[in-house]
Every structure is written in structure tokens, then in C-alpha cells.
Amino acid sequence: MIGSILPDLNRVTLIVSNGTLETLLGIPFDLDALSTLGGAIILAGIGSMVVANQHRRMFAALFAGALSHLFIDGVKAYADGAAGMWLYPVSWARHPTPSLYVSSDPAVLTAAVLITVTVVTIDRYAIQTT
Structure with a gap:
């Protein structure tokens, strides 16, 4: 269940803007990449390091939750009829979405x-x- 919220961690920008993060870090910074396949892999990897043992099992659980979230996001309705680039870094493509909800x-x-x-x-x- 925790893994399924990983792609939504980019919502931190509702509290702290990307511009503020760029100023603090001194480099261009954008949290939108967290809601992609690559972001899910990185966040699941970081999350799996938190547990004392069974890192692989924790990674698998977190990644499965994040992947289910990305799949559900891939079928929701978008104004332009195409889903986000959630397959990055595998592909930049934005597949057509069935606009189910x-x-x-x-x-x-x-x-x-x-x-x-x-x-x-x-x-x-x-x-x-x-």
C-alpha cells in the first residue's frame, strides 16, 4: 500500500514549489519525474534500504504498489487523450488512454x-x- 503512493510524492510541490527547491539546491530541479517508471524504481530502491533485512522483498512490494498506481493512472481521462510519460526512462511516448475515469x-x-x-x-x- 505504501508503494502505491510513491508516484504521488511529486505532490510535494503543492507545499514547496520547484522554484524554491531550485534555489535551495542551486540546480534545476523538478519532482514530476517521480511519477514515472524510473522514479518508482528509484523510490522503491530508497524505501527498501530503510528496512534492516529482506531488501529485495521490500523493493518488490514497493515497486509492485507503485507499478499498480502507474497502471491505474495510465487509463484515466486526460484532456488531450494521451497518458503522461509514465514509462520514462524506457520510453518518452505518451500512449493513448481509454479515458476510463x-x-x-x-x-x-x-x-x-x-x-x-x-x-x-x-x-x-x-x-x-x-
Whole structure:
């Protein structure tokens, strides 16, 4: 679950602008690359170093979460009909998106909550562990 928020770490720019980061670091800087395949690999690698052991397992879990996030972002609606460059550094291409949903649509939130409640209910009450 933590891995799925990794691509959204570029939202730090809502608090601190890229210009402020450039001034502090003294170099051109942009956090938008975090919401790409390359950014997910780097962030999963950094996150896997935090645990004391099982680095590979942690990397796999974080990267799987980030990859699922990137896949879901790849099918949402964009104004120009093309997804972001989420495959970077493999490709700069922006593939056409099927425009399945708009992320700010309340129906998306409702569906996510219903799916979550269903999974939690099944996990707690329907699946009997020994």
C-alpha cells in the first residue's frame, strides 16, 4: 500500500514549489519525474534500504504498489487523450488512454470505498484462519 503512493510524492510541490527547491539546491530541479517508471524504481530502491533485512522483498512490494498506481493512472481521462510519460526512462511516448475515469469524479471515490469495505469484510469475517 505504501508503494502505491510513491508516484504521488511529486505532490510535494503543492507545499514547496520547484522554484524554491531550485534555489535551495542551486540546480534545476523538478519532482514530476517521480511519477514515472524510473522514479518508482528509484523510490522503491530508497524505501527498501530503510528496512534492516529482506531488501529485495521490500523493493518488490514497493515497486509492485507503485507499478499498480502507474497502471491505474495510465487509463484515466486526460484532456488531450494521451497518458503522461509514465514509462520514462524506457520510453518518452505518451500512449493513448481509454479515458476510463476522471480521478476527481465522486463515483471513483464511492467505488474505491465500496471495494475497500468489501475486501475488509471478506478478510475479517469470511476467511477463517486456523
